[in-house]
Amino acid sequence: MGIFCKIAAMLGFGPSDKNEESIEKEPAVTNNRTDVKQTNTPTSGKPTVSSIKKYVLIGAGPASVRAAETLQKADPKCIITMIGLEKESPYSRMALPYYLSGMIEDTGTHLRKTDGHFESLNIVHIRAKVEKISPEQHQVILDNGDVFEYDKLMIATGSRPANCPFPGSENAGVVNCWTLEDGREILDTIKPGSKVALLGAGFVASIIVEALLKRGVDLTVMLGRTGFMVSRMMDKTAGKMIQSWCEEKGVTMILPSSIKSIEAGPALKRDDDSLTEYDLIIVATGVYSNIEFLEGSGIETDNGILVDAGLHTNVDDIYAAGDVAQGPDFSTGGQSVHAIQPTAVDHGRIAATNMMGGSAHYKGSLSMNVLDTAGLVSTSFGSWGGVEGGETATLVDKENYKYVRLNFKDDLLVGAITLGRTDYIGVMRGLIQSEVPLGGWKAKLMEDPTQLMNAYLAQSLDIAR
Numbered sequence: 001m002g003i004f005c006k007i008a009a010m011l012g013f014g015p016s017d018k019n020e021e022s023i024e025k026e027p028a029v030t031n032n033r034t035d036v037k038q039t040n041t042p043t044s045g046k047p048t049v050s051s052i053k054k055y056v057l058i059g060a061g062p063a064s065v066r067a068a069e070t071l072q073k074a075d076p077k078c079i080i081t082m083i084g085l086e087k088e089s090p091y092s093r094m095a096l097p098y099y100l101s102g103m104i105e106d107t108g109t110h111l112r113k114t115d116g117h118f119e120s121l122n123i124v125h126i127r128a129k130v131e132k133i134s135p136e137q138h139q140v141i142l143d144n145g146d147v148f149e150y151d152k153l154m155i156a157t158g159s160r161p162a163n164c165p166f167p168g169s170e171n172a173g174v175v176n177c178w179t180l181e182d183g184r185e186i187l188d189t190i191k192p193g194s195k196v197a198l199l200g201a202g203f204v205a206s207i208i209v210e211a212l213l214k215r216g217v218d219l220t221v222m223l224g225r226t227g228f229m230v231s232r233m234m235d236k237t238a239g240k241m242i243q244s245w246c247e248e249k250g251v252t253m254i255l256p257s258s259i260k261s262i263e264a265g266p267a268l269k270r271d272d273d274s275l276t277e278y279d280l281i282i283v284a285t286g287v288y289s290n291i292e293f294l295e296g297s298g299i300e301t302d303n304g305i306l307v308d309a310g311l312h313t314n315v316d317d318i319y320a321a322g323d324v325a326q327g328p329d330f331s332t333g334g335q336s337v338h339a340i341q342p343t344a345v346d347h348g349r350i351a352a353t354n355m356m357g358g359s360a361h362y363k364g365s366l367s368m369n370v371l372d373t374a375g376l377v378s379t380s381f382g383s384w385g386g387v388e389g390g391e392t393a394t395l396v397d398k399e400n401y402k403y404v405r406l407n408f409k410d411d412l413l414v415g416a417i418t419l420g421r422t423d424y425i426g427v428m429r430g431l432i433q434s435e436v437p438l439g440g441w442k443a444k445l446m447e448d449p450t451q452l453m454n455a456y457l458a459q460s461l462d463i464a465r
Helices: 002-011 062-074 093-101 180-189 203-214 236-248 341-355 425-434 441-447 449-464
Strands: 054-058 079-084 123-127 130-134 139-142 147-149 152-155 159-161 174-176 195-199 218-222 252-254 259-263 267-270 275-277 280-283 287-289 318-320 325-328 368-373 376-382 391-397 402-409 412-419
Touching (some): 054 147, 062 152, 062 341, 093 180, 093 203, 152 341, 174 180, 180 280, 195 203, 203 218, 203 368, 236 368, 236 376, 236 402, 236 412, 318 341, 376 425, 391 449, 402 449, 441 449
Parallel strands (some): 054 079, 054 152, 079 123, 174 280, 195 218, 195 280, 218 252
Antiparallel strands (some): 139 147, 159 287, 259 267, 267 275, 368 376, 376 412, 391 402, 402 412
């Protein structure tokens, strides 16, 4: 996973984002704040106007951490309450593969490594479940009846694993790979030679393939309904090449149509009624945004919470950020959920700025994925599947697991896929996000996609002139 660590850190995916860790901290507020302590007693109507602002953040992931620190730095006297479901200190799910592979301890996944970090900033981190939101009263109600009032609210509840598509997922030995607790259970169960079935071949599943192989397990992977890997970020050519790469590493591939149910053992009941027993079955068949608790709140939702470029919802004083926010999409001009950590961090900063009365705008998420599957690095950016009326250039070397696909709209690069190459990552992202006109270089790239760097340098220099 070494190359993935380097690429992930460059794009902001890694478990120790230096930019995140090096935030300049204000001195801790030392005054006793009992006079402004948040109460859990229900009240009626909007909270009494006070010069001390109350901010509530639902969720304790990257978006909330960045928002909380942004708010506290600008206003050390404000009251910040961050409510999360898990008992853990806020951590990065993107770091779980590093933990599973043995590269870091579980504490290495934490977003902030210093003991007492949040307490030193007077950020109150509560482990609890939010039952509902009452926008009219400006209140957040927990499932234990506690009530928190807010002047401004940010929802960053993220996502959760999709339900297993087969009956029997409640059997012992069947786990998700989504939380630190899941990771601990996996490591407590597997050892070299353990038989493991991984149900799913999307982004999360493909990342943990390497960690499982490094642990020496006998691994079986269930492909998605498309019949190839990572179909939501790769075309069939790339997906099949990743599949072939994994098979060469000893991974067995099966199709979902060959499975009827999960039985005690745990075991997979196959289409011929035979049972295949495993030491562990890991379910990684997709995720859904956590928005159910918003029913009746008046907050508009679709696949996630609908937000504008300022991360405002349709309800006054309520914002959304991170994996749960369905906001501006750079490539389509519409609204999408982009469940990646760099987007969550950007969202948190922008939402916090606007919660304090600022006017920050999010220009839109660029769909970008960098994946290391058992040592084979693949990437996809922007409209990686192409656009209507556009043109596509490809270069395929299946024997050596190298693939480049470039998608154009007029003379703009709008999407790209690479496999087995890491030298184009920054260039592809730069060309797509900067919308640099390629001019005559488009024809050259149609003939030879490996000229990306030359095209970028030449056209960027022309613009500079």
